[in-house]
Amino acid sequence: MKTARSPNPQTHRRKRRKVSLREILIMSIETLWNNKLRTALTMLGVIIGISSVIMITSIGQGVQQQTGAQISALGTNVMVVQAGAARRGGVSQGAGSASTLTWEDARAIAKQVPDAKAVTAFLQRGSIQVVRGNINISTTLLGTDLNYPSIKNIQPQAGLFFTQADLDSGRPVAFIGSTVRDELFRTGESTIGADLRIQGKRYTVVGVAESKGLSGGQDLDDAIYIPLTNMSSQIVGNNALTGVSINGFWLEAADGDQLNAAQFQVTNILRLRHGIKAGDVDDFRITNFVDIMSTFTTVMGSLTLMVGAIAGISLLVGGIGIANIMLVSVMERTREIGIRKAVGATSGSILSQFLTEAILISVVGGVIGVGLGVALAFAVATIFKFPFVVPLWSIGTGFGLSLIVGVLAGGIPARNAAKLNPISALRSD
Amino acid sequence: MATMIWMEGITQTFHLEGMDLPVLKQIDLSIDDGEYVAIMGASGSGKSTLMNIIGCLDRPTSGLYILDGSDLTTLDDDELADIRNQYIGFVFQQFNLLPRLSALENVMLPMIYAAVPKSARVTAATEALTKVGLLDRLKSRPSQLSGGQQQRVAIARALVNHPALVLADEPTGALDSKTSQEIMNLLTELNQQGTTIAIVTHDASVAAQTKRTIHMVDGKIVEAANGSVQPSANNLRPDAAIV
Ligand SMILES: Nc1ncnc2c1ncn2[C@@H]1O[C@H](COP(=O)(O)OP(=O)(O)O)[C@@H](O)[C@H]1O
Ligand SMILES: [Mg+2]
Numbered sequence: 128m129k130t131a132r133s134p135n136p137q138t139h140r141r142k143r144r145k146v147s148l149r150e151i152l153i154m155s156i157e158t159l160w161n162n163k164l165r166t167a168l169t170m171l172g173v174i175i176g177i178s179s180v181i182m183i184t185s186i187g188q189g190v191q192q193q194t195g196a197q198i199s200a201l202g203t204n205v206m207v208v209q210a211g212a213a214r215r216g217g218v219s220q221g222a223g224s225a226s227t228l229t230w231e232d233a234r235a236i237a238k239q240v241p242d243a244k245a246v247t248a249f250l251q252r253g254s255i256q257v258v259r260g261n262i263n264i265s266t267t268l269l270g271t272d273l274n275y276p277s278i279k280n281i282q283p284q285a286g287l288f289f290t291q292a293d294l295d296s297g298r299p300v301a302f303i304g305s306t307v308r309d310e311l312f313r314t315g316e317s318t319i320g321a322d323l324r325i326q327g328k329r330y331t332v333v334g335v336a337e338s339k340g341l342s343g344g345q346d347l348d349d350a351i352y353i354p355l356t357n358m359s360s361q362i363v364g365n366n367a368l369t370g371v372s373i374n375g376f377w378l379e380a381a382d383g384d385q386l387n388a389a390q391f392q393v394t395n396i397l398r399l400r401h402g403i404k405a406g407d408v409d410d411f412r413i414t415n416f417v418d419i420m421s422t423f424t425t426v427m428g429s430l431t432l433m434v435g436a437i438a439g440i441s442l443l444v445g446g447i448g449i450a451n452i453m454l455v456s457v458m459e460r461t462r463e464i465g466i467r468k469a470v471g472a473t474s475g476s477i478l479s480q481f482l483t484e485a486i487l488i489s490v491v492g493g494v495i496g497v498g499l500g501v502a503l504a505f506a507v508a509t510i511f512k513f514p515f516v517v518p519l520w521s522i523g524t525g526f527g528l529s530l531i532v533g534v535l536a537g538g539i540p541a542r543n544a545a546k547l548n549p550i551s552a553l554r555s556d
Numbered sequence: 557m558a559t560m561i562w563m564e565g566i567t568q569t570f571h572l573e574g575m576d577l578p579v580l581k582q583i584d585l586s587i588d589d590g591e592y593v594a595i596m597g598a599s600g601s602g603k604s605t606l607m608n609i610i611g612c613l614d615r616p617t618s619g620l621y622i623l624d625g626s627d628l629t630t631l632d633d634d635e636l637a638d639i640r641n642q643y644i645g646f647v648f649q650q651f652n653l654l655p656r657l658s659a660l661e662n663v664m665l666p667m668i669y670a671a672v673p674k675s676a677r678v679t680a681a682t683e684a685l686t687k688v689g690l691l692d693r694l695k696s697r698p699s700q701l702s703g704g705q706q707q708r709v710a711i712a713r714a715l716v717n718h719p720a721l722v723l724a725d726e727p728t729g730a731l732d733s734k735t736s737q738e739i740m741n742l743l744t745e746l747n748q749q750g751t752t753i754a755i756v757t758h759d760a761s762v763a764a765q766t767k768r769t770i771h772m773v774d775g776k777i778v779e780a781a782n783g784s785v786q787p788s789a790n791n792l793r794p795d796a797a798i799v
Contacts (some may be wrong), residue, residue: 145671146668146669146671147671150668150671154668157661158656161656161657162656463654465652466652466653466654466665467654467665467669468637468640469611469613469640469646469652470640470641470646470665470666470669470713471637471638471640471641471642471666471669471670471717472637472641472669473633473634473637473638473669474633474634474637475634476669548613548614548615548633549613549614549640550608550613550614551614553613553648553652
């Protein structure tokens, strides 16, 4: 009788030496390594799940930030008053083309409206032909005054905006947008003092504007600014009965409340100046950017909600992907579980091994998924030109989700299989 | 001689789609330490079912099973795993090797669960594979081995933890007669070294090499050849009472 290995009651009541965690870890790594295809496929589920969550939330946040930036680029405390009948439902296409507003109106408003911090008039035409040497382009020409740069937040990157003297004497000088500069000049070529022909007339470049980028698909840098006096006399031709006709003017107030007060005052003054009787419609229309701002804020809110919903859906899809492949992988391995149990593995050591494998896959797949998601988000942001932001919570959530789902989807079926008696596990095929 | 296996009134009833399927019907069986036993019977007579219970791979529906003094019906799953690991080596007809592991790794598997350190595992597994004549195939995966070689790996795995009891369920069923004889030689040698062995077989020439043959018909043991006695109420029960 070989007493040393006899299962006498005493020795068998004693707890067996447990397989060390290190041993389990080594075994898990070896198993994952020996089953490269299965490991890769499972990991792919994790990677796709996490990277899509990160990419989608990043794109959502980027678009949101860009929208926010565009809104504040419009100016927060400004309104624009344009010539033409007020809009009554539908879009008034010809707004600003009828010459019901004059520079004198704008100057009167600046003087008489206490809540107006600054006012700038503009007279603008699109598709104006501009020639330099043998280069011929078409751009927007905007005649204005000296308040324009500060109200519209335009800074020179070279030279200066035109001066009061230029405006007073209607000199042919041009302050050009960066797109116009790029089209007419080679890189490094000096711009200040160069001559352009606008509608056949000679203009001298006095400055180049800092780029403002795109807004609503419109290139804000594709424009040339010249003195309003020059625009009126040389390019458009004055058709107002008295004074200098303009398309409209911008008004800046100190804050949003004052802007609403100003709107009321502007309406009254203009109606009075234009002799509009009570009950008749305005011959101008006012766009108040504080109102637009609040509309945009609502839009932003639903955008945030939508991004959240999409992130939630991709989390769900990613989670289902991970759960699915884990589940299949464990079910495939019921026979392996049977073999391990037959040679003496306890349910606990089986479960530890499967959990370790699930955690390893989730963590390694998670790291790769985060990397891929960030890279894809960066690529999309670069291609579609919106800010690249990766919200930390999306990395945390994606990672946490894959870990939780991985452990549950890998662990629960593994626990069920580990609880089978060895022969039931072995018989499964 | 000490009693290794003592079974009294063992039954096994499977439940299939709400129907009771009695597969083992009141089995009484005693095998002594160091015996070399063959179990024969028609297909479906319950041989494998009995072997699985002897090997602690399954629990009986009812009955008493005392293995070397321990009443197994009182042990929990982890304790049964312990007995499979330390006390029993099981050889299957279908080998049941892990396909992704090498011969050496397959043989080391029981020692991992016995918490044997790595270096000792390699030494012992190499030794066991040498014993079955596969020293040159340590690194081979099961798919790179013939059926006979795979079964020898399985035997090496069964004996690597030095079990007192080796159970083989049709170990030669999937092999040709020459390879079968090599496997039988291994088992016979193992028995000569003192290991208790029970083999399920269809093959009379295999059974003839053992010292006792037990016949099963329809879930019952009908006769025990070679003059051995089945336990009965009058026989002296082993000292299970102390459990
Ligand atoms: N887990 C099980 N569930 C249901 N029926 C089973 C199960 N295991 C065996 N059986 C049935 O029990 C009977 C005996 O099977 P088995 O012990 O494998 O016979 P043998 O090994 O003698 O050929 C067969 O009819 C088989 O289908
Ligand atoms: Mg069988």
